[in-house]
Amino acid sequence: MSNNIEALPSILDMCCGSRMFWFDKQDERAVFSDIRSEEHTLCDDRRLVIRPDLIADFRALPFADDSFPVVVFDPPHLERVGDNAWMGKKYGKLNKETWRDDLRDGFAEAFRVLWPHGVLIFKWNETQIPTREILALTDEKPIITQRTGKNDKTHWILFVKGKGND
Known part of the structure; x- marks a missing residue:
């Protein structure tokens, strides 16, 4: 395990977006990371604020191996959405071409x-791409796994990292 375990919070949110499902959107136990930092006014005048603690690409995270429990x-789950659509912004x-x-x-x-025996909480909405294609x-x-949301299209999936999964 990493030598700087105590220096890092215990949770990494790799694609935090607007932190919509967090009880405490400023939870000090988490590092909120996203590839974008932006604000939008939605059609109903609500503000959509995406302000991660760290700008980072989930495909190349700036953390050492075994950094988080x-x-x-x-991740984004839409491949067909307009550039100005609120769903794409949110x-x-x-x-x-490259989503897989x-x-x-x-x-x-x-x-x-993730630490050995650490927990990955994965969320996917299969409105456009079936979950089975993602798990592959x-x-x-x-x-x-737990299905939620309208028509049970949102999947919450829990993984536990094995001991030797390098």
Whole structure:
């Protein structure tokens, strides 16, 4: 394990966006990371604020191996969304040509920075891409899943990193 364990918070949110599912959006136990930092006014005049603690690409995280006991991975799940659509602003957008490689790399990075026996909390909405296609992008096997949301399209999936999964 990393020598700087005490210096880092215990949770990494790799794609925090607006931190929408966090009880405490300023939770000091977490490092909130995202590739973008921006603000938008939505059509109903609400503000969408994406302000990560750290600007970073989930495909190449700036942390040492085995840095966190808990990682949250809620990547963009839409590949077909307009440039000015509020869904794209809120959730981000997948690259149509590279999304499989991007998410495969994201899983690899999540497990790389996760402690052995650490927990990965993965969230996916299968409105456009079925969850089975996403789970095929990692060799890790999930242990728990829960479907939620409209028509049960959102999947919360829990993984535990094995001891020798380098």
